[in-house]
Amino acid sequence: MADILTLEKNKDMKIVAPWTKDQIRSLNAWQRREDFHPFTCGKCDIVVPLFATTQGWECQSLLCDYTQDWAHGFMAAPFEDDILKDNDS
Numbered sequence: 001m002a003d004i005l006t007l008e009k010n011k012d013m014k015i016v017a018p019w020t021k022d023q024i025r026s027l028n029a030w031q032r033r034e035d036f037h038p039f040t041c042g043k044c045d046i047v048v049p050l051f052a053t054t055q056g057w058e059c060q061s062l063l064c065d066y067t068q069d070w071a072h073g074f075m076a077a078p079f080e081d082d083i084l085k086d087n088d089s
């Protein structure tokens, strides 16, 4: 059972790639949320949100090779809306 202390601890936890398919789904769902500032590219001059792959974040620009291998632990936790929305079975 998750208590407040556990949640607070997990909030600060970082997860490092490689990530599972379920983690990637949750991470990319967070990137689409409008109430949460997405991870963005550290190299592009314009603001480009990153997308999650098994190997970590990648810039969406085809001309850019920026990657990032960590995310906040809470971003990988599934949440109801996106489980329903992204469930393709």
Ligand SMILES: [Zn+2]
Pocket (backbone or CB within 6 Å): 041, 042, 043, 044, 048, 059, 060, 061, 064, 065, 066
């Ligand atoms: Zn970039």
